[in-house]
Amino acid sequence: MVGVILQSAVSIQIGIVVAYLLLALGVGLVAYRLTDRTAEDYYLASRTLGTVVLLFTTFATLLSAFTFFAGPNIAYGNGPEWILVMGLMDGVIFGVLWYVVGYKQWLVGKAHGYVTLGEMLGDRFGSSLLRGLVAAVSLFWLFPYVMLQQVGAGGALSALTEGAVPYWAGAGLITAFMIVYVVLSGMRGVAWTDTLQGLFMLTMVWAAFVWVLSAVGGIGPATDALASSNPEFLSLGGGLYSPQWMLSQAIGIAFGVAMFPQVNQRFFVADSEKVLKRTMALWPIVVLLLFVPAFMLGAWAAGLGVPMPESGNILPGLLAEYTPTWFAALVVAGAMAAMMSSSDSMLLSGSSYFTRDLYRPFVNADASDRREDLIARIGVAVFATLAFLASLYNPPSLFVIGDTAFGGFAQLAPPVIVALYWSRTTRWGMFAGILGSQLFYTVTTFTPPAGETTTVLGIVVPGVIETFGGWSSSVVGMAVGLVLVVGVSLVTDAAVAERPSVLAGPTDD
Amino acid sequence: MPNRTTSFAWGTILFVLMALAIPWFLWDSSAVAAGLPVWLWWHIGWMVLASAVFAVFTRRGWGVWMGGWSA
Numbered sequence: 001m002v003g004v005i006l007q008s009a010v011s012i013q014i015g016i017v018v019a020y021l022l023l024a025l026g027v028g029l030v031a032y033r034l035t036d037r038t039a040e041d042y043y044l045a046s047r048t049l050g051t052v053v054l055l056f057t058t059f060a061t062l063l064s065a066f067t068f069f070a071g072p073n074i075a076y077g078n079g080p081e082w083i084l085v086m087g088l089m090d091g092v093i094f095g096v097l098w099y100v101v102g103y104k105q106w107l108v109g110k111a112h113g114y115v116t117l118g119e120m121l122g123d124r125f126g127s128s129l130l131r132g133l134v135a136a137v138s139l140f141w142l143f144p145y146v147m148l149q150q151v152g153a154g155g156a157l158s159a160l161t162e163g164a165v166p167y168w169a170g171a172g173l174i175t176a177f178m179i180v181y182v183v184l185s186g187m188r189g190v191a192w193t194d195t196l197q198g199l200f201m202l203t204m205v206w207a208a209f210v211w212v213l214s215a216v217g218g219i220g221p222a223t224d225a226l227a228s229s230n231p232e233f234l235s236l237g238g239g240l241y242s243p244q245w246m247l248s249q250a251i252g253i254a255f256g257v258a259m260f261p262q263v264n265q266r267f268f269v270a271d272s273e274k275v276l277k278r279t280m281a282l283w284p285i286v287v288l289l290l291f292v293p294a295f296m297l298g299a300w301a302a303g304l305g306v307p308m309p310e311s312g313n314i315l316p317g318l319l320a321e322y323t324p325t326w327f328a329a330l331v332v333a334g335a336m337a338a339m340m341s342s343s344d345s346m347l348l349s350g351s352s353y354f355t356r357d358l359y360r361p362f363v364n365a366d367a368s369d370r371r372e373d374l375i376a377r378i379g380v381a382v383f384a385t386l387a388f389l390a391s392l393y394n395p396p397s398l399f400v401i402g403d404t405a406f407g408g409f410a411q412l413a414p415p416v417i418v419a420l421y422w423s424r425t426t427r428w429g430m431f432a433g434i435l436g437s438q439l440f441y442t443v444t445t446f447t448p449p450a451g452e453t454t455t456v457l458g459i460v461v462p463g464v465i466e467t468f469g470g471w472s473s474s475v476v477g478m479a480v481g482l483v484l485v486v487g488v489s490l491v492t493d494a495a496v497a498e499r500p501s502v503l504a505g506p507t508d509d
Numbered sequence: 510m511p512n513r514t515t516s517f518a519w520g521t522i523l524f525v526l527m528a529l530a531i532p533w534f535l536w537d538s539s540a541v542a543a544g545l546p547v548w549l550w551w552h553i554g555w556m557v558l559a560s561a562v563f564a565v566f567t568r569r570g571w572g573v574w575m576g577g578w579s580a
Contacts, residue, residue, distance in 0.1 A: 080549070087552050088530035092559050096523050099566075100574070107578045219544030227541070235539035236532070236548045246531060277567035284559040292553065296545075421574070505577025 012326050013160045016333035021177045024193045024340070028181030031189035039372045042186035043115050043352045044269045049191055051278040056198030057191040057345070058266050058279075059286060067201065067290055068335035069152075069313045072298025076314040078240045079233035080299035083291055085250050091287035093254035098280050101258050101413075102267040104420050106276060108503055109268040116349075117264050117412075118357035121419060125427040126497025128361040133431070134412070135357035137438060138261050141409055142350050143387060144402035149343040150175060150391040156336045159311045160329075168392055174340055175388040182344045182384075183377045187269065190344050197334075197341045202290060204331050208319060209293035215322040216304060226303030233299055244470030252474035255413035256406035261349035262342075343384075351379035404445050407474030411437040414482040418489075423500040425485065428492040433485025437477045444473035519570040526559055 040047075049057070074082045105120065114120040118138070122131025154171025165173075181189055216222050223234070232238050257263055270276045294315070301318040309317035315335075319328035355376045360367055367375065401408075415433035419425045447464040448454045468476045494500070532551040540547040572578075 080546075083549065084531045084552055087556055088527065091556050092527050092530045095559065095563055096527065103571075104575060104578070107575065223541060223544050223546075227539075231539065234541060234546045235537055236546070237536050243531075243533070243536075273571070277571065281560055281564035281567055284556040284563065288553060288556040292549070296549075421576070501577075505575065507577045 010161050010164060013329040013333055014165075016330055017157065017160070017336065020333065021174075023196070025177065025181050027192045027196070028185035028189040031185035031192060034188060038369045039352075039355070039376055040113070040115060041188075042373055042376055043265065043348065045186070045188040045191060047110065047269055048271045049187075049266075049269045049275065050271055051275045051282075053191050053195050054266065054270055054275055055279045055282055055286065057194035058263060059194075059198050059290075067205070067294050068315055068331070068338065071291065071295050072301070072315045072318075073313060075295040075298030076302050076308070079230070079238070080295050081236060081241045081246070083295045084236075085246050086291045086295075087284070087287060088246075089250040089254045090257070091284035093250060094257055095280055095283040097254060097258045098276070098283065101264075101417060101420065103273075103276055104503075105264070105267040106270055106273075107505070108420075111506070112502065114268060115265070116353055116356050117259070117261075117416065118353060120502075121416070121430065122357070122361070124419065124499055124502040125430055126495060126499060127427050130427065130430055131357050131361060133434060135353040137412065137434065138259075138353055138409070139350060141401065141405040142261055142346055142353075143383070143390075145405040146343055146346050146350065146383070146387040147391045148402040149339050149346070150388055153336055153339045153343075154391065156311075156332070156339070160332055160336070171388060171391055175384050178340055178344050178347065179381050179384050182347050182380050187348060190341075190348055191269075194341050194345065197338055200334055201338060202286075204334050205290060205294050207327070208315075208323065208331055209297060211327065212297060212300070212318060212322045216300075222300045222303065224303075225305075226300055229303045229305065233302065242470055245472075248470075248472035248475045252410050252472055252478070253406045255478065256408070256410035256474070259409040259412040259416065260346075260406075261353055262345035265349045265352065347380050347384050350383050351376050354379050354383070400446065407441055407445065407472070407477070408438070410474050411441050411477050411481055414478050415485045418482065418485045420503055422486075422489075423504045424489055424494075425500075426489045426492045426494050427498060429485045429487075429489030432488035433481045436484040437481030440480045441473055441477035444477070515570065516573050519566065519573050522562065523566075526562060530555055530559070 071082060071086070105114075105117075108114065108120060112120070112123065114123070116135070118131040118134035121134055122128055150171045153174045154167045157165050157170030157174070158167045161170075181193070213219060213222060216225075227234055237243070270279075297318060298314050301314050304318075304321075306314065306318050306321050308314055309320070311317075316328060316332050319331055355372055359375055359379075360372065364371075412434065414437070415430050418433070419430060444464055447462070450464060453460050453462050467473065530552075532548050532555075535548045535551065538547060542550060
């Protein structure tokens with residue numbers, strides 16, 4: 001009997017996953033029919049995304065897997081204050097960056113036809129080398145991050161089916177589907193599937209919230225249980241949560257998000273200013289609607305004494321306890337599909353950084369639009385396949401890079417923002433700011449804690465300080481980058497090829 | 510075209526929005542109201558406020574700091 005029930009649960013779960021994959025494929029095919037064979041249309045859907053699509057595609061791309069898994073886990077283990085970090089990070093700071101970085105890039109991109117961040121900066125500073133550097137730095141952090149998504153999706157599919165689908169097959173299946181629909185449909189298909197995904201996530205989170213609360217007698221009893229089991233969770237701060245830590249996380253991640261290729265590229269895709277405006281105003285509301293229920297469920301699970309399941313994620317455990325199998329399966333499958341929606345956008349952006357900023361300037365400058373479009377699609381397949389192969393070996397070094405990717409991207413923000421707003425920024429200032437902050441961040445992140453040593457390839461590496469009075473090396477690295485880009489720009493002259501007017505705008509005097 | 514005063518005013522408003530997104534004055538408080546910690550209610554109110562302020566910004570402040578692009 002139990003075997004039969006398990007069997008049917010597994011088939012429901014597999015059914016839901018397969019249904020999602022087919023839906024994504026269908027959307028991809030429709031989008032393919034509407035897509036011109038040019039790079040601008042493939043990467044940016046010819047800059048025609050509307051409010052709802054732009055909002056959800058940015059949102060689903062970014063936070064999907066985190067909302068369902070990592071976020072509730074943090075609340076379960078340390079208390080729900082992470083909600084405040086998310087509010088500051090994604091609701092407010094990112095909203096402001098949406099304007100400060102996003103709107104400005106949108107204006108510049110629209111006037112000059114840029115598709116990537118590197119392209120914009122390379123043109124402004126008259127330097128293909130800078131263009132290539134921005135792309136290379138971005139790909140260095142992006143590749144392991146994509147690999148982590150595949151590891152997560154493969155693991156989730158394997159856990160979902162009780163091992164009936166082995167890890168490699170799960171990760172491989174998802175990679176193959178992603179390649180097919182991303183290669184076919186480009187930005188338009190990705191944006192449409194993301195929108196479906198985002199609406200689905202919101203619905204699921206609220207359904208889970210209502211379901212669990214009605215099962216335990218409402219908000220009052222749930223919080224009372226938490227107050228008696230973990231009273232420290234309800235008080236603001238304490239444990240992991242220090243002011244420096246909360247600010248470091250919020251600032252480091254918000255700026256990192258703005259520089260993540262798949263998010264930064266979305267700054268170029270809005271249809272009109274109206275779309276950017278509406279999206280900005282909706283941002284805090286979406287953050288509120290998604291994270292308060294998801295993370296409170298994680299915190300309440302601690303009070304309700306739900307044990308952490310073997311999969312290491314508390315939300316599926318909580319749902320298994322209080323909701324019927326089909327519902328828990330729906331949420332878990334949705335979360336898995338959500339990981340795909342993060343990866344597909346990253347694949348697309350990764351491929352565009354490669355073709356636009358590395359292939360075209362350094363390999364084949366005369367590539368036609370059609371050829372570039374073809375290379376872009378091949379690039380997606382190659383990028384996804386390599387990340388899949390890497391995920392089979394799970395190299396620990398790649399894991400560490402993927403885990404610290406937000407900080408790595410955040411280091412790009414100060415030079416980019418200074419360049420966007422200060423016309424005296426010089427090429428040398430940009431190189432110093434980017435290379436200096438990347439060096440600082442990688443050294444402080446990848447070396448062991450101060451006082452310890454580690455051996456890499458027979459060389460003994462001494463430990464370097466990692467936190468600075470409670471502040472993370474990501475935030476301190478951003479300050480280092482800021483000082484370098486401003487300082488070096490002040491003492492160097494602009495090169496002849498530099499064109500400040502590219503960013504300063506047509507009417508600047 | 511936004512002038513220097515509006516530019517400064519919007520800078521201040523957006524900064525305050527960021528500075529108080531975490532209710533520092535409720536640090537260590539575990540007071541609960543209507544089933545949720547009071548600091549969580551602050552968060553809920555603050556996000557609604559942020560959304561309203563952003564909405565006003567897009568109407569009244571849009572174009573500020575954009576230099577040669579704001580014409």
